[in-house]
Amino acid sequence: MTRTTPARPVDVEAVFPELAAYRGRTTRLHPRPGRPGRHDSHVGGPLLWPGDEPWPVCREPHEPEAEGYAPQEIRAARAAGVWPRSRPWADAGRPGEGGSVPFVGLAQFFRRDVPGLTAGPGGADLVQLLRCPLTHGPYLERRYLLQWRRAAQTERGGHFLATAPEIPLLRWEDELPEPCVVHPEEVDTYPWAEDDVLPAALIARIDAWEDARAAESGRDAPTYQGALSIPPGWRVGGFPSWASTGPMDITCASCAAPMRLLLTAGGDEMDPDSHSWMPLEDRDPSLEGMASIRGGRSVAQPARLRFGRDRDLHVFTCPTDPGHPPRWVLS
Incomplete structure (x- = not known):
């Protein structure tokens, strides 16, 4: 069975057109x-x-x-x-x-x-x-x-x-x-919005937009980090999530080149902030939000693995020479 990520609850590029220049692709693996x-x-x-x-x-x-x-x-x-x-x-x-x-x-x-x-x-x-x-x-x-x-x-x-x-x-x-x-599926993804990963003025606008949405719709309002930028779970390529550590500069120990994210291993396929990423095939269309997700642990934590204290394991490789040692980052 294929897996299909639902359309994002907000068209993020319509709200922040400058994000189009930062758009990337990641392959969700949906184990x-x-x-x-x-x-x-x-x-x-x-x-x-x-x-x-x-x-x-x-x-x-x-x-x-x-x-x-x-x-x-x-x-x-x-x-x-x-x-x-x-x-x-x-x-x-x-x-x-x-x-x-x-x-x-x-x-x-x-x-x-x-x-x-x-x-x-x-x-x-x-x-x-x-x-x-x-x-x-x-x-x-x-x-x-x-x-x-x-x-x-x-x-x-x-x-x-x-x-x-x-x-x-x-x-x-x-x-x-x-x-x-x-069940590999390519989706659009956007960088983590913190420190200097994106321009400071854009991050400030994203923060203000999130505050306004929360004041209007409460804690269930979609956030940039949770619902619009980086999907949870196992994925290949795209951008790293930095929920635990904040953004880090990852450079190659052999040549000092900036390293590239090869893959991310995640213990959980969702949490309360990221449930909107759960595929359509794993949802009950008659229900909404977290209540619509069916399949229990087989979809929420399918591989039964943990990385650190429920973090993501990011595997980085050197784009200059993939034979250089990889780096492992828990975030």
Whole structure:
């Protein structure tokens, strides 16, 4: 089934014509629980991983864990609609400070499926995103991995990893992604309106317009940030959202070039300020607002993942040389 973003509640360029010069495009991925295969673009499904290539492991020191959730029990609990039971780590299986921990595959996207996905090193057209399931240091930092491949060359190999290795226990239930098919859709998007991302005079006008709308229509009035500029959830390209950190200058550590947003991974597909972005196919046309959204958690949090404290994970790459190390920003 396709997914169709409703028309925006306000024609933002009619109110602020100068925004036309800043208009961009992003590809919303609309993940929904399903059964994707290794040759599909997806969130949480099996990665197209050559059978003779070692699965990546994290060898950095990890914070010690006392208990966790077994992956197979998480899957069984989700199928039954219940919460999984946590278990204590067995001393023999507990990863030490220098223990090797297999990464968890989060997603993969082919350029043939996803409009706007930029090419990787050497023209690579398949990108895979992985995460270490354990935390690092006193601030509980995470480690991510971006793997680029040439899809046709990899698919011709013919021999693929059947099952990725798993850590015996995951720290949280939401470390394990729910397999989701994706429904790519391109939509218009506009920059975050804060600091110097847009001209100060334009930001001031947007703020004044929002205040006037709120005074007229109350808290349900659409806002620029929530309803008119950047959609929530998983997306490729477009502009980063800066709800938690405020705008940041992201530059390449290798060459100092301004980096480009490759993709955004979001745990939630909506919140009270952004529910207007929920696709028409996931709504009851007889109802309005949040009440019209149907499908429960399968549409609100389809991949069952969290990034930080309910933030967006922005993955930036270098436009000068996509082989330079990516940068990961939670915002």
